[in-house]
Amino acid sequence: MGTLIDTAIKRGRGYWFVDGFIELLAGGILILLGGILLLRGMAPQDSFLAQFLSVTGEIAFVKLVGFFLAALALWWLKDRFTYPRTGFVRGKRLSAMQILVFFRNGFLIMALPMLMLLVAFLTIPLLQGALFSMPVWFPIGLGVLWAVICLLGHQWTGLRRFQLLAGVIILAGIKAGVWQWTIDTSNLTFETAIYRTFTSASLLTLLSGLALVISGLITFLRYRHEYPAPYQEEA
């Protein structure tokens, strides 16, 4: 009974992704982030702290500026392209408390496990060996986390391509981990482990960004094929 009604409900939630613009822009930001990290990992290294602060600073800058520009571009593209073709939808408004709870849960899900792991590795001598294999397990773990977010997106909107994206992102994480596994790990210092974690995470980010851009492009082309021109009143 609920199936068809649920599908109708999900149509509204998924409308935001109907044209592929979000995936294109998010993928673009991820490619930029992954590219910066990868280039940084390959460049000759200064002191560890200077390098670390510089990379994290660049990431924060790209995220802030990228998200701001992407939001502006999205608003412009939707207004010029999507709304005249298939109509305008205003998403459900969230209360201040709901936004607060959303960010709190996001922090608890994403940042806290990482932080706890790091503290555990630094304080428990037995676990410190695992820190040196971080370039291998970190991208796999991060890939799984992103895949879970994609699957939640699928559940929320009913869009099947999010399932496919989840699979591709997990494979990208495994690819990044295996890549680091094959590199010689003898005489690895803490600093090198962190550098290599950056590098493997950058490969995951790059591949995920690429997957998002391809998915967005296919969605956009299909949407444009289906709705080549803005809607016009029949004569």
Place this chain on the structure above:
Amino acid sequence: MSEPIHNLTNLDRVIHEPSRLLLVALLSSVESADFLWLLKESHLTKGNLTVHLSRLEEAGYTLVEKSFRGKFPHTEYRLTPQGLAAFEQYRKSMGAILDH
């Protein structure tokens, strides 16, 4: 046994009509939507859509907001709290009837 039978006759007839049920379901997941989106999603004709939206408005289930986007008139429809409650109640009733 008598309660589900009673439920069957007590279904909200405004929402029970398939086209209006679809419109209410579509509007339930968004804050508001314009006529064009409802037209594309429902695959109804413009005339039919107008009639069904008017019926929902008369029942107090939707609210119509007219404005301008640039030079063009723009009409948005939103589900009222009463409409949302009626939709939830309808889903519950239908679920109870079918599950019994």
